[in-house]
Amino acid sequence: MSKAILYDATKCTACRACQVACKNWNGLESEETTNWGSYENPKDLSTQTWLKMEFREVGNNGTLQWLFTRRACMHCTDAACVKVCPTGALYKRTDGFVAINKDKCTNCGYCIDACPFSIPKLDASRVSGLGDRITKCTACTTSGLNRIDNGYLPACVKTCPTGALAFGDRRTLVNTAQARVAELGGNARLYGKDELGGLHVLYILADAPEKYGLPADPKVPTYTTVWQNVLKPLGYGVAGVVGLGLLINIMVARARIISREEGN
Amino acid sequence: MQDVERFRKRAIYHHWWIVGCSFLLAVTGLFLFMETLSPGAWGGYSRLIHRIAGGCFVGGPILYFLLNPKSSLEWIREAFTWNRDDIGWLKAAPSYYFGGPEENMPPQDRSNTGQKLWMLVVIVTGLVFVVTGFLMWISGVSGIAIILHDIAFIVAGAMFLVHFSLAVFHPRMSEALRSMTTGKSSVHYAKSHHGKWYSRVMAGREQS
Numbered sequence: 001m002s003k004a005i006l007y008d009a010t011k012c013t014a015c016r017a018c019q020v021a022c023k024n025w026n027g028l029e030s031e032e033t034t035n036w037g038s039y040e041n042p043k044d045l046s047t048q049t050w051l052k053m054e055f056r057e058v059g060n061n062g063t064l065q066w067l068f069t070r071r072a073c074m075h076c077t078d079a080a081c082v083k084v085c086p087t088g089a090l091y092k093r094t095d096g097f098v099a100i101n102k103d104k105c106t107n108c109g110y111c112i113d114a115c116p117f118s119i120p121k122l123d124a125s126r127v128s129g130l131g132d133r134i135t136k137c138t139a140c141t142t143s144g145l146n147r148i149d150n151g152y153l154p155a156c157v158k159t160c161p162t163g164a165l166a167f168g169d170r171r172t173l174v175n176t177a178q179a180r181v182a183e184l185g186g187n188a189r190l191y192g193k194d195e196l197g198g199l200h201v202l203y204i205l206a207d208a209p210e211k212y213g214l215p216a217d218p219k220v221p222t223y224t225t226v227w228q229n230v231l232k233p234l235g236y237g238v239a240g241v242v243g244l245g246l247l248i249n250i251m252v253a254r255a256r257i258i259s260r261e262e263g264n
Numbered sequence: 265m266q267d268v269e270r271f272r273k274r275a276i277y278h279h280w281w282i283v284g285c286s287f288l289l290a291v292t293g294l295f296l297f298m299e300t301l302s303p304g305a306w307g308g309y310s311r312l313i314h315r316i317a318g319g320c321f322v323g324g325p326i327l328y329f330l331l332n333p334k335s336s337l338e339w340i341r342e343a344f345t346w347n348r349d350d351i352g353w354l355k356a357a358p359s360y361y362f363g364g365p366e367e368n369m370p371p372q373d374r375s376n377t378g379q380k381l382w383m384l385v386v387i388v389t390g391l392v393f394v395v396t397g398f399l400m401w402i403s404g405v406s407g408i409a410i411i412l413h414d415i416a417f418i419v420a421g422a423m424f425l426v427h428f429s430l431a432v433f434h435p436r437m438s439e440a441l442r443s444m445t446t447g448k449s450s451v452h453y454a455k456s457h458h459g460k461w462y463s464r465v466m467a468g469r470e471q472s
Contacts, residue, residue: 086295086302087295087299087302087305088302104302104303106295106296106308108311113404113405113406113407114407124308126402127315128312129312131308133307221407227410231411235297235417235418235421238421239421239422239425246429249429250434253362253363253435255363256363257436
């Protein structure tokens with residue numbers, strides 16, 4: 001059954017309880033932050049911060065909109081990270097969430113470049129390439145910390161005090177969200193219904209996604225598909241054809257040269 | 265049987281140095297190309313080996329060039345020097361390498377056309393590997409760099425299979441491996457496989 005998390009930006013007060021709950025449940029360390037003129041901290045996701053609230057001040061015809069966005073893995077149906085992952089460490093669960101098998105991860109970083117939302121983070125030495133495995137929100141499906149499969153809500157949803165976060169059957173949540181968007185009217189819209197085959201984190205936004213720092217039309221990078229569906233099969237094909245050709249070559253050449261020597 | 269010197273010791277060491285580095289690079293690289301092999305990446309330690317081998321892959325030729333600038337440049341010039349005999353070689357080679365008659369093969373220089381083609385592939389793909397690899401090392405992975413790195417691998421890998429098969433298994437290249445290990449080949453082999461070069465050596469105009 002396809003599951004999803006629904007985030008309603010119009011109900012969110014950016015209290016950041018979800019950010020704390022995520023750290024708490026997943027055993028992530030707090031980070032040292034500085035005051036840079038915003039409540040928003042830390043400045044970006046990291047290996048220790050899988051979910052954070054973003055604060056945006058957007059001008060709108062002389063008035064100011066203070067917009068909040070939940071930033072974490074969007075759990076795309078057509079997930080670029082899963083598509084590009086060379087080892088199968090990143091994989092799609094049947095409920096649609098993108099989980100990680102850390103034993104398979106080799107820190108290659110391909111997913112970091114492929115993700116249209118810049119979500120995965122890696123803490124590895126630039127020089128040696130060694131370090132911890134890739135990290136990101138797994139919708140609380142991380143092995144050993146798996147809430148979903150044990151019948152609990154994701155930590156962020158569980159803690160949300162305003163009802164801005166909900167978890168459940170994706171189809172039901174889409175219906176709920178569409179009703180809410182109709183109720184809000186104006187520029188309000190649902191983000192994630194069809195993007196990248198349908199995101200498993202749905203957003204109710206009061207305005208255009210760009211104003212929330214979300215890409216209007218996120219895409220799986222072309223090279224990802226080229227690499228997996230063209231270049232790799234081409235590589236196997238070339239190796240096979242060349243290898244077979246050489247085998248025949250050696251057998252024919254030996255047979256002919258030996259028979260000529262015997263003829264002499 | 266009389267022998268003639270084909271390669272100097274330092275050129276032989278250089279060759280096998282590159283072989284060693286390339287082998288490590290190919291194996292540790294394949295972990296990211298073939299999902300079935302990926303457990304061999306050993307949680308990322310293959311990345312460290314790949315980087316060390318990459319450094320050695322660059323360092324070897326640089327050191328060789330600094331010690332032997334003249335013969336290095338001569339080797340590069342050779343790879344890029346093509347004439348009518350090379351066209352003749354390309355036409356006659358398919359039959360020849362499948363055991364056909366030897367008469368149609370034009371006389372060859374120190375390296376034959378096929379070897380020069382391999383030298384070109386090594387130079388061009390080597391540069392692509394090093395530039396894209398270094399960029400990914402210092403500034404992180406990018407799609408275009410992965411694509412170029414992997415195209416270079418497919419081209420170099422395919423040509424390597426040909427190089428390996430000819431040098432190790434092909435009955436006509438019976439002394440190729442010997443000359444790259446001992447540095448020597450028989451006079452007969454040098455005459456029949458590298459006629460132009462052999463006559464120059466005999467005239468005392470060129471060293472091996």
